[in-house]
Amino acid sequence: xxxxxxxxxxxxxxxxxxxDTDIIIPAHWLKTITRAGLGRGAFETVRAQAGNIFDDPRYxxxxxxxxxxxxxxxxxxxxxxxxxxxxxxxxxIAPSFSDIFSSNAFKNGIIPVVLPQAAVDRLLEAAKxxxxxxxxxxxxxxxxxxxxxxxxxxxxxxxxxMEGLDEIGLTLAQDxxxxxxxxxxxxxxxxxxxxxxxxxxxVEGARRT
Amino acid sequence: MNTRPQTLYEKIWASHVVERRDDGTCLIYIxxxxxxxxxxxxxxxxxxxxxxxxRRPELTLAVPDHNLPxxxxxGPDGRLLPIADPESAQQLDALRRNTxxxxxxxxxxxxxxxxxxxxxxxxxxFTLPGTTxxxxxxxxxxxxxxxxxxxxxxxxxxxxxxxxxxxxxxxSKTMEIRVDGTLGYGVSAKDVILxxxxxxxxxxxxxxxxxxTGEVIRGLSIEGRLxxxxxxxxxxxxAGLIAPDDTTFAYLKGRPMAPSGENWDRAVAWWKTxxxxxxxxYDRTVTLHAGDIAPSLTWGTSPExxxxxxxxxxxxxxxxxxxxxxxAQKSLDYMGLSAGTRMQDVPVQHVFIGSCTNSRIEDLRxxxxxxxxxxxxxxxxxxxxxxxxLVKRQAEAEGLDxxxxxxxxxxxxxxxxxxxxMNPDKVPPGxxxxxxxxxxxxxxxxxxxxxxxxxxxxxxxxxxxxRLADVRDLMGAK
Ligand code: SF4
Numbered sequence: 001x002x003x004x005x006x007x008x009x010x011x012x013x014x015x016x017x018x019x020d021t022d023i024i025i026p027a028h029w030l031k032t033i034t035r036a037g038l039g040r041g042a043f044e045t046v047r048a049q050a051g052n053i054f055d056d057p058r059y060x061x062x063x064x065x066x067x068x069x070x071x072x073x074x075x076x077x078x079x080x081x082x083x084x085x086x087x088x089x090x091x092x093i094a095p096s097f098s099d100i101f102s103s104n105a106f107k108n109g110i111i112p113v114v115l116p117q118a119a120v121d122r123l124l125e126a127a128k129x130x131x132x133x134x135x136x137x138x139x140x141x142x143x144x145x146x147x148x149x150x151x152x153x154x155x156x157x158x159x160x161x162m163e164g165l166d167e168i169g170l171t172l173a174q175d176x177x178x179x180x181x182x183x184x185x186x187x188x189x190x191x192x193x194x195x196x197x198x199x200x201x202x203v204e205g206a207r208r209t
Numbered sequence: 210m211n212t213r214p215q216t217l218y219e220k221i222w223a224s225h226v227v228e229r230r231d232d233g234t235c236l237i238y239i240x241x242x243x244x245x246x247x248x249x250x251x252x253x254x255x256x257x258x259x260x261x262x263x264r265r266p267e268l269t270l271a272v273p274d275h276n277l278p279x280x281x282x283x284g285p286d287g288r289l290l291p292i293a294d295p296e297s298a299q300q301l302d303a304l305r306r307n308t309x310x311x312x313x314x315x316x317x318x319x320x321x322x323x324x325x326x327x328x329x330x331x332x333x334x335f336t337l338p339g340t341t342x343x344x345x346x347x348x349x350x351x352x353x354x355x356x357x358x359x360x361x362x363x364x365x366x367x368x369x370x371x372x373x374x375x376x377x378x379x380x381s382k383t384m385e386i387r388v389d390g391t392l393g394y395g396v397s398a399k400d401v402i403l404x405x406x407x408x409x410x411x412x413x414x415x416x417x418x419x420x421x422t423g424e425v426i427r428g429l430s431i432e433g434r435l436x437x438x439x440x441x442x443x444x445x446x447x448a449g450l451i452a453p454d455d456t457t458f459a460y461l462k463g464r465p466m467a468p469s470g471e472n473w474d475r476a477v478a479w480w481k482t483x484x485x486x487x488x489x490x491y492d493r494t495v496t497l498h499a500g501d502i503a504p505s506l507t508w509g510t511s512p513e514x515x516x517x518x519x520x521x522x523x524x525x526x527x528x529x530x531x532x533x534x535x536x537a538q539k540s541l542d543y544m545g546l547s548a549g550t551r552m553q554d555v556p557v558q559h560v561f562i563g564s565c566t567n568s569r570i571e572d573l574r575x576x577x578x579x580x581x582x583x584x585x586x587x588x589x590x591x592x593x594x595x596x597x598x599l600v601k602r603q604a605e606a607e608g609l610d611x612x613x614x615x616x617x618x619x620x621x622x623x624x625x626x627x628x629x630x631m632n633p634d635k636v637p638p639g640x641x642x643x644x645x646x647x648x649x650x651x652x653x654x655x656x657x658x659x660x661x662x663x664x665x666x667x668x669x670x671x672x673x674x675x676r677l678a679d680v681r682d683l684m685g686a687k
Contacts, residue, residue: 018412022653023651027630027631031294032250033250033251070411075347078248104364156234167377178373189476191468199314202320
């Protein structure tokens, strides 16, 4: 992943609440076996409506999306983050995010910025005619007007974003600790590893004919 | 020795910490990993690209469910018939190839044990109390019914678990949701969880792991508990737990993948130490009284939009929150409903009995009890999709299939089906469905489809009356 320190540009001043992952990317787009190209399906049902925000030329290609409470609720599909990334979104600002979406966003270089509702309301106004900047160094959101809103991020996730770290690689470096834990597991809860495999338990003669 | 009273969640968490970082995040060991075809291909692709292997293939179990057609699948030779949709076929194929390549246990679409991943896990005894269990699917919360800390993860995390058997997580806050009293006539586990979500809201549980407690929860079967824990995510909570007890042990004993012999005794002894200690503190407690819960359903496009069946479509103006007012009006436009309409006057064209929320044997029994001796109303298409091949066989052994078929329901092959309409089972635009699934989102059951979430008995009542109906009016008398 590429390191990120700032995201700056126009923002979609959307503000809608409870935007679920079925809205971000409908299920029929999930049949892919790659991560690419999902931008075409992003917000498909919203974009089917005339005058929708995503097809408004004023915000075309905006890297920031401003939304309402509970953004990304619903399914765990990482396709939602892939779709946003593919349509060029690098940050979403909202009063709250679903836990799973937020973690998926981080892993795809999208910053989920949590700000209080009042700040989000102000940004929804300001973004109509001014660019918005999210700075991970100073941990602030600023606008072309004099707005300045501080936010917080999990320090580890912030570091991963700013340094473009590969989380799997980082964890694999903890191999000794994991092996040690597995040793204890074999002692304390042997039934975890001694699971009977499917081949041994398959119901006999139970092919579905 | 730590003697501070602990919650069930804290005990499971503490027993899975591989390493604790200074900022409080922990590397957590994952005991059980379920995989299905939709959210895994990119994870296996990532492993290959990084030249990485699966650390503990024996802790993972894979089964296809989302994409499979629910029409008869096997040809006369016992092999899978070609899947019409080339993209679905490609995903199913990818799962078969990936699991073979990485040495992961795989239940094929042709096997009797195939079914929805969240039905299969508990049913085979793969899901166990006190384990950490993950799956690239948000309804993984269901497995919390057996006292597993179970939650949905994204595809990057699926890859992380495959490669390392761990996840880096921050501890959650804890919420107790206590349901006291005794459930009324005709009120099921589904009504309880709908009432809970109606009360806390779709984002009410965000950042929390919920533990369901109280007389009502204790009295529920594992199947009812699975229905409740399944929808934890609809209330925003990533996981929902129910303490393991004798009901849990009796359910698991003898299941094919559950421990046996000496391991069984050791496991039970450990599981008995897990329930929340007296005096342990939750960050938040919410209490509901069973007597206040009626057979319930949703009217809008968020699972928090809940009313009792005796109620009416609410007036958007009645909501204090301006954003909710706008959302409610949009929901009503989408749902084709107007404020003040009695829920029982709303006609339906489709009924779907299935999904990981309500497709187990008890759900089918409850629906069949209402359908028995009645007929699906004219103009209604009603579908029953068992959660797994084993549920289907059990139902057939009990004659439930004949009850449904002679009442005019379709009896299908197991899978996710109309819950998310990734396979050919869809509700056409503008048509209305009483569904036992868990999500009433815009377009969830097909573009333009209108969904009302209900219990299995209420779904059967809707099928035979042709409208959203109070199942209590149909119980007993025929
Ligand atoms: S039945 Fe529905 S909710 Fe459950 S796993 Fe399948 S698609 Fe997801």
